[in-house]
Amino acid sequence: MTATRRRLTTALLLAPASLWFLALLILPLVVVLVFSVGERAPAGGYAAGFTFDNYLNLGARFTAFKNTLVLAPIGMLLCLVFAYPLAYFLALKVARHKLLLLILVILPFWTSFLLRTYAWIILLSGKGIPAWLESLGIEDVRLINTPVAVLIGIVYGYLPLMVFPIYVSLERLDRRLLEASNDLYAGPLATFRQVTLPLSLPGVVTGCLLVFILLMGEYLIPQLLGGGKVFFIGNALVDLFLQSRNWPFGSAVAIALVAIMLLAVGLALRWARRQGGQREVSLL
Amino acid sequence: MKGHWLKGYALLVYLFLYAPIALIVLISFSEGRQASSFTGFSFQWYETAFANRFMLEALVNSLSVAFTSACLAALMGTATALALQRVFGWKRRLYDLLIYVALMVPGIVIGISTLIAIATVRDAINPLLQGLWEGAPLVDLGWGSIVAAHTLFNMALVIVIVRARIAGMDASLIEASADLYATPWGTFRQVTLPLIAPAIVAGFLLSFTFSFDDYVVASFVNGREVTLPLYIFASIRRGVTPEINAIATTVLLVTLTLLIVAQLLLRRTPKAKGATA
Numbered sequence: 001m002t003a004t005r006r007r008l009t010t011a012l013l014l015a016p017a018s019l020w021f022l023a024l025l026i027l028p029l030v031v032v033l034v035f036s037v038g039e040r041a042p043a044g045g046y047a048a049g050f051t052f053d054n055y056l057n058l059g060a061r062f063t064a065f066k067n068t069l070v071l072a073p074i075g076m077l078l079c080l081v082f083a084y085p086l087a088y089f090l091a092l093k094v095a096r097h098k099l100l101l102l103i104l105v106i107l108p109f110w111t112s113f114l115l116r117t118y119a120w121i122i123l124l125s126g127k128g129i130p131a132w133l134e135s136l137g138i139e140d141v142r143l144i145n146t147p148v149a150v151l152i153g154i155v156y157g158y159l160p161l162m163v164f165p166i167y168v169s170l171e172r173l174d175r176r177l178l179e180a181s182n183d184l185y186a187g188p189l190a191t192f193r194q195v196t197l198p199l200s201l202p203g204v205v206t207g208c209l210l211v212f213i214l215l216m217g218e219y220l221i222p223q224l225l226g227g228g229k230v231f232f233i234g235n236a237l238v239d240l241f242l243q244s245r246n247w248p249f250g251s252a253v254a255i256a257l258v259a260i261m262l263l264a265v266g267l268a269l270r271w272a273r274r275q276g277g278q279r280e281v282s283l284l
Numbered sequence: 285m286k287g288h289w290l291k292g293y294a295l296l297v298y299l300f301l302y303a304p305i306a307l308i309v310l311i312s313f314s315e316g317r318q319a320s321s322f323t324g325f326s327f328q329w330y331e332t333a334f335a336n337r338f339m340l341e342a343l344v345n346s347l348s349v350a351f352t353s354a355c356l357a358a359l360m361g362t363a364t365a366l367a368l369q370r371v372f373g374w375k376r377r378l379y380d381l382l383i384y385v386a387l388m389v390p391g392i393v394i395g396i397s398t399l400i401a402i403a404t405v406r407d408a409i410n411p412l413l414q415g416l417w418e419g420a421p422l423v424d425l426g427w428g429s430i431v432a433a434h435t436l437f438n439m440a441l442v443i444v445i446v447r448a449r450i451a452g453m454d455a456s457l458i459e460a461s462a463d464l465y466a467t468p469w470g471t472f473r474q475v476t477l478p479l480i481a482p483a484i485v486a487g488f489l490l491s492f493t494f495s496f497d498d499y500v501v502a503s504f505v506n507g508r509e510v511t512l513p514l515y516i517f518a519s520i521r522r523g524v525t526p527e528i529n530a531i532a533t534t535v536l537l538v539t540l541t542l543l544i545v546a547q548l549l550l551r552r553t554p555k556a557k558g559a560t561a
Contacts, residue, residue: 006370009468013367014379016360017439021382024436028397029389031404046400086297089290101294103543108301110539111308113497114516115532118524119304127321156300217390219500224520234392234500241396241504251400254393261388 036251044245054252064236072215075154079211083162091170105160117224124149145227153221162207169203205272216261233257312529329526342515350495353434358488361442386440395504398433425507433505434495442487449483
C-alpha cells in the first residue's frame with residue numbers, strides 16, 4: 001500500500017519535468033534530425049526526403065566551422081590565463097572584503113550582455129581605443145570586426161565563469177600542504193607547479209569546459225564585434241534558418257555542431273579522469 | 285607569487301570588467317543623440333525612455349517571461365530533484381542524460397529546434413486542441429513559447445543545484461523525523477524544505493537572470509512578442525540613442541538595491557547563513 005503510494009508520488013513529481021523534456025527537448029531534436037536528412041523546399045523550408053547530401057555539403061560552411069574551432073579554444077585559453085591569477089588572489093591572498101570582491105566578479109552579469117558588448121563596439125571602433133593609441137603615436141590600429149575584437153569580447157564575457165570554479169578548488173586547498181612544501185625547501189615557483197596547480201586542476205577543467213561549451217554556440221559576440229567578417233557556426237545557423245531559409249542544411253549544421261561539442265567534451269572529461277585523482281571533475 | 289603584484293593585477297581585471305559598464309552609465313546622462321560619446325549632462329534620456337511605450341512594453345514582457353519561467357523552473361526542478369532520489373537504474377540514467385543534454389546543447393540549437401518543431405507540429409495539433417473545448421490554448425510562437433523554451437534550461441539548472449544541496453544534506457535528519465512519527469509531507473515541510481530552500485532561491489535567481497537577459501533563444505521563438513534584449517538588439521542595428529543606456533542603468537540600479545537589501549536581510553537572520561549558491 002505505502003509502496004504503491006510512494007511510487008505514485010514519485011511519478012507525479014516527475015510528470016511535469018518529463019512532459020517538458022519530451023515536448024521541448026526530445027521532440028525538437030528529433031525534428032531537427034529528421035529535417036537534416038530532408039530536402040529544401042523550393043520556397044524555402046523543408047520537403048520530405050532521405051538523403052545525406054546536407055551532411056556531405058557541410059564543407060560549404062567551412063569558414064564558420066574553422067573560425068569556431070580555432071577561436072573558441074583560443075578564447076577559452078585566454079580566459080584561463082587571465083582568470084587564474086585573479087582566482088588565486090581571491091582564494092589565497094585576500095583576507096578582508098572577500099565576499100564583496102567575489103560579488104564584484106559576477107555583478108556584470110546583472111547588466112545586459114548586449115549592452116556590455118555594445119560598449120565594446122564603442123571602445124574598439126575608430127573613436128575609441130584606436131584614436132587613443134594614435135595620440136600615443138601608434139597609428140592605423142584596426143580592432144573592430146577583427147578576430148582580436150571577438151577575442152576581447154569573449155574574454156570580457158566569460159572571464160567570471162572561469163574565475164569561479166578555479167576559486168572554489170583553490171579555496172578548498174589545504175594550506176598546510178603549501179607550508180609543508182615551503183618547509184621542504186621548495187621555492188614559490190616549485191610549490192606552485194607541484195602543489196597548487198595540480199590540486200586546482202579540477203577547477204581549471206570545469207571552468208574550461210563551461211566556457212568552451214558556451215563558446216561553441218556563441219552568436220552575439222561574433223555578430224556584434226566581428227561585424228559579419230568573423231562569424232561562428234551560430235551565425236551560420238541564424239543565416240541558414242532566418243535568411244536563406246534552408247532548413248534541412250541548417251539542421252545538418254546544427255547536428256554537426258552538437259556532435260562536435262559532445263565529442264570534444266567527452267574526450268576532455270576522459271583525459272581529466274585519466275590524470276588520476278581527478279574524480280571531482282564534473283559538469284553537474 | 286608576490287602579493288602586491290597580484291593585487292595590482294586584480295585591480296586591472298576589475299577595471300577591465302567595469303570600464304564598459306561605467307561607459308554605459310556615463311552615456312545615459314549624455315545630452316546628445318549619439319550613444320557613442322558623452323556631450324553635456326542631462327536626464328532627458330530617462331524621460332524619453334520612460335515615455336517610450338514600446339520599450340516599456342518590452343521591459344514588462346521580459347519581466348513577466350523571466351518571472352514565470354523562474355517560478356516554473358523552481359517548482360518543477362525541485363520536484364524532479366526530490367523525486368530522482370528514489371529513482372534508480374536505467375530510468376535514473378535516462379533522466380541524468382536528459383538534464384545533461386538540456387544544459388549542454390547550445391541555446392541557438394534549442395531556439396532553432398523549438399522553432400521548427402512548433403512550426404511543424406502546430407498545424408496538426410491546433411485543430412485537435414480547438415476541438416477539445418472553446419478557447420483551448422493553442423500551440424504557437426509567442427510569450428508562451430519563450431517561457432517554455434527558457435524553462436527547459438532553467439529547470440535543468442535548478443535540478444542540478446538542488447540535487448547538490450540534497451547530496452550535502454544529513455540523511456539522518458529525515459530518518460529522525462520519520463522515527464518521530466512525522467508524515468512524509470510533514471518531514472518535507474519541516475525538515476527537507478528549509479534545508480534545500482537556499483538552493484531553490486539560488487536556482488530561481490539564476491533562472492530569472494538567464495531568462496531576463498536571453499536574446500538567442502527568444503530571437504527564434506518570439507513570434508511577434510518583443511522582449512527587452514530583442515528590443516536592444518534591434519536598436520543596436522538601427523543606431524542606438526542613450527535611451528537604451530538609461531533603461532540599462534535603471535535595471536542595474538534596481539538589481540544593486542535588491543542585492544544590498546538581500547544582504548542586509550541575510551545578516552539580520554543568522555539562520556539563513558547557508559544561503560550561498
